[in-house]
Amino acid sequence: MTKYSNILVVADPAQDHQPALSRAIHLARRSDDVKITLFLAIYDFSYEMTSMLSADERQAMRRGVVMQREEWLKDLIRPYTDDGFNIQLTVVWHNRPYEAIIAEVFSNHHDLIIKATHDHDKIGSVIFTPTDWHLLRKCPCPVLMVKDHSWPENGKILASVNLAADDETHEKLNDSIVDEAKSIADLLGAEVNLVNAYPATPVNITIELPEFDPASYTDAVRGHHLKSMKALRHKHGLPEEQTHVLEGLPEDIIPQVAEDIDAELVILGTTGRTGLSAVFIGNTAEHTIDSLNCDLLALKPEGYVSPLSPNLP
Template sequence: MIPYKKLLAVIDPTQQDQKALSRALEIAEKNHASVTALLTIYDISYEMTGMLSIEEREILRQSVLNSRSEWLEELIAERFAGSEVAMKVVWHNRPYESIIHEVIEGHYDLVVKGTHQHNILKSVIFTPTDWHLIRKSPSAVLLVKEHEWPQGGQILAAVNQGTEDEAHRDLNQRIAATAKAFGSSLKADIHLVNAFPATPVNIAIEIPEFDPHDYNQSVRSYHNTTMQEFAKVSGIAEQNCHVEEGMPEDVIPTMAKKLDAELVIIGTVGRTGISAALIGNTAEHIIDALDCDVLTIKPHDFRSPLQPK
């Protein structure tokens, strides 16, 4: 059974085709879960009208909220007739904050949001809502693209088997368990992928007797062994384990394309501050390189910076 019972689907006000809501309802139908459609709207012109009083501006904002609520209600009635969907329309100038506040207040365990490939320059300077969500949402986040979810498909779960860190080990287990739950629901095959780094060039230069081939084989053997042990404990077929040399942002999209995966599941610990704004997470690079849905999972003890202390 998929471990999500309360889903929050993010509505795109510029689109009639709401792929996030479609995917949320697909999951809910298989899992007897509830779905709420959240639409965040904001128009700065209503805040900057100096000729109006605070009360008059509030009336105008409420008028816009009512209008968009009617639009959302009509859209759901037309495109999702017969589906049980709760609706919420909020006024907020930062969509990601409104989404996360709703997750916290409503105790949602999965956010479902449509996404697309972002312009590289904007991804660096102007952090998209997607990036804020995968860094700061306390719940899992499913970013939906255009790939269908047929029965008997492929699910790829990315794990890090080269770590002794307990938090990462726990995250690996959560990723594998979630992959199995989705696999059972979708009658899909589960694959595990683990990327390990190439031999450091500086070591080969600085230490003449260093043998990069032996080192690389030793590292690969270690990752293969730990992956097989993990797969056995997790109940995942050994032949569906993939250990590849390279960076995760290269290995994972390549493997997903090779398998024609419908869903890729990755863990993210979240990042904040300058490094997150300028560099971005490995997860973010992976998401932009994938043509399928991506489910990002946090450690069990993750705490959002937007959660009250």
């Protein structure tokens, strides 16, 4: 039984080429009994605004658009279904795509979302849409954001861990990030690398405390992170040369290391406002994470409850 057996692929309504579907097929080829649902949420405000139409006529027009899109998706999946892949289609009318996607996850218990991101023409970096950000923050299951490139054999996976905090939640999240990286690496024949960013010495401390020695402070912080990384790699049986501990902000260090090792996939955790997850909070971080030039898999910690969960009061 594979880990991801019920994958939700979010279709891109703007193009025939569907990198997210290709990625799902890539995973399904290497596993048994994978069910893929190709999902599209559509909405056309003009159909809601036509006062000349009765409610029934508006409903009929919506149904017509939905059926038209279903036919388009059927054409897209035909080569794969003819090849024996289990692919279902779901098209819904909804004005907030991310809410429709997360509702679908809850109702049909999907264990992975795959969605294509948009390339920025100038530098080839990832531009996340508002829907992407909502999914990264609020989706209860892992979210794989895909770029339009292939996953090469013997590629590299970069797992981003947070070694600043000693609390149990972060330790568990670190372990699940590394375990995830290892299981995907086994599936794809890839190499696992770990990355951790540690903070630079705050400038204001050196100004306010003349006797403060920034060099020894930096050495102490770096030493703590190196020691924690050593413990983590020993625990998971990884060699030292596949670990990277660098000074700087996570949102700068992660894309830098991903580029240096030519990673095909970055895995990180996304919740709360501390450590790693701070990458996903605030405008600066949102813009810098855009510079990742490969796929991104975002995991939630154990026990995460989505604000869109139907079980919330």
